[in-house]
Amino acid sequence: MTPHISAIEVHDIRFPTSRFLHGSDAMNPDPDYSAAYCILRTSDDSNHGCGLTFTIGRGTELCVAAIQALSPRLIGLNLDDIEADLAGFWKRMVGDSQLRWLGPEKGVVHLAAAAVVNAVWDLLAKRAGKPLWRYLADMSPEQLVSAIDFSNIRDVMDADRALEILHHQRPHREARIEQLASEGHPAYTTSAGWLGYPDKQIEKLAREAAADGWQAIKIKVGRDLQDDIRRCALIRKILGEDLLLMIDANQVWEVDQAIDWIKALTPYRPHWIEEPINPDDILGHAKIKQAVAPTKVATGEHCHNRIMFKQFLQADAIDFVQIDACRLGGVNEVLAVLLMAAAYDKPVCPHAGGVGLCEYVQHLSFFDTIAVSGGENGQMIEHAGHLHEHFLDPIRVRDGHYLMPDKPGFSIEMYPDSLATYAYPHGSAWQQ
């Protein structure tokens, strides 16, 4: 008999990052990067799957409790059965009719679903002995399509259209893998420009980033226009005109205010403005996008499901699709969004940073470039330098690129020591 999922451990892990203003932006002044982290055990103990949903401190316990609420739907599932009906498995995780009332497909319950869904993909990839990106890339177009729930997006994407895209890309698969293995995947860094950092620190970090080979840098804006002008000018002065400079307002503006503010920063040629307004405001983004060209518009780290992304694309409201590996309900829903983005010819540039997000999304971008989008449209992976030391298979970056992950799984497994030290509230990191 093939193994089934026999137990789920859930951990509340929090890092006291607010003590150093890492991750500080106009909306989130003092995040403690955190995760509701789970480990799936199997009946034969041959493998285990790990997953997490990223949070920023208070409320992590709610995601932990939501993972526990989902556990009865997961325990006992046979791995072969899951693999044979991946869309059915996903619907089971997001489709409990009573839990669904608390979303639907958004908020705490959807974040928790992402943790367990991703843990299952980690488990399946480990069992296959492949990094997740390759596990996906080795699936046939038909297998990939069978992993996707097309409900509520069929007016834009269904199995037939998905197959068309995947078959169209199929012949380029080996060449792209070869190229990515030698060059890595294009990326940009966010480590230089947190809002809580003084100018001196930004200058130092920007110089270091350039020396490390980064050609695209993102900074936080939105608290004070004069500050933003000074910081953008500083970055341009240090790094010249060739650099891609992205700016990120983390949702703090009103629609018309966003337009004025972005226009005031246009002389510094931002490549995109990220999260100018509330993430639910699709029509607001569309208005901004019209008004601020040639500056482009990016959003998605708070875009909570495929139905919202569908509309961002339908309304021509964004230029860059910033999927999040655990805001969406895990790999299955990410696949749906990658396909819609490809259909609309919009590059996917995943949200990363926090804790574990870089480890997660590298797999999604490598797969996207290999099998869905082709990666020739400005696709980049976000990079931030924090907390990678807690992962068994941390990201590796070189010259502004992510190197191809090569260990089995989704790279999201954390060291037992880290789980113990940063356990909230009883780990030693919280006893000071």
Added chain:
Amino acid sequence: MTPHISAIEVHDIRFPTSRFLHGSDAMNPDPDYSAAYCILRTSDDSNHGCGLTFTIGRGTELCVAAIQALSPRLIGLNLDDIEADLAGFWKRMVGDSQLRWLGPEKGVVHLAAAAVVNAVWDLLAKRAGKPLWRYLADMSPEQLVSAIDFSNIRDVMDADRALEILHHQRPHREARIEQLASEGHPAYTTSAGWLGYPDKQIEKLAREAAADGWQAIKIKVGRDLQDDIRRCALIRKILGEDLLLMIDANQVWEVDQAIDWIKALTPYRPHWIEEPINPDDILGHAKIKQAVAPTKVATGEHCHNRIMFKQFLQADAIDFVQIDACRLGGVNEVLAVLLMAAAYDKPVCPHAGGVGLCEYVQHLSFFDTIAVSGGENGQMIEHAGHLHEHFLDPIRVRDGHYLMPDKPGFSIEMYPDSLATYAYPHGSAWQQ
């Protein structure tokens, strides 16, 4: 010194309604009507405030935990200070930057915020010795506006536009109160047509509803087209052509499927189709609304915040605005949506039923008719007959109308016996 909020009790209350298929629809086959219920105590024990967020069983514990997570932001607040800055109070409840990550303003955390926000309004109204609708109606336009957070909706509604609407309605206040006191507020009933009921039961309930004076009835559709045709025909046969018949699909269709299905039911002249598709799909609703006229489109019980309602209105995607008293973040956010609906001349017909929702929303509709919309555009309150016996101040209906609530507060306080019996999982109702 005026009293402050000194303690919060939270209860997980569940009614085993799934045993009787009350509340069964195409999306929710077996809800156990439930609530995360809270009681706010004050330092002088002169009053207490009650609030709940409605759930349908599993996951209620998550809303309970989220209320507990919000509690530190509430304990110690002085009632006079809250009353002097109601918008500031609301922002405090939804604005914790770490908890906000789990939404923002959606899902479990927003549902929990609604419970505590509504409990505070219950407390303030009780302290003033007024039913909530009158507490609101006695506020000046300027006071009402000071209770609203206009952030993220200023492109459609701000303080100036709100004042214009409220001042315009002000002269009609007393006459409307008089009329509502004598006639009650128009309503419709959903008690007849749950999807789990057999035809015989529907026929019996529909006849009883007509005998009780209901002139508007809603039934559930969406599981099987032939069933729906047979049920619509049955209702029309029993109750004639003058009745308003609403149909509710509870989100089960795809966009194009919805259009075909609704057209097949058009001969039975549905007044509206409710929740034809996923509640996040604003543009999908707009397409359906265009296609199925003269049948109108209603949604909102899962519309999670003012920003989503703003877009439903901007996109001309709905005809009826079905606010929910605890899906939105409580009274403050409801006020914002009432004003936007009035600005777009769309009637607000609140979602009710479940447990406590009828008690809640009657106050919102009475206030809307008195002070915001004028109520001359087909405004109705939903009615369902279950579980009112657990409330100290239950709704009263007569001839298809809600009678005006006259006891102080928000009518949401439950009997201690009910809290004990239906406490989950240890109450006696769950020991069978």
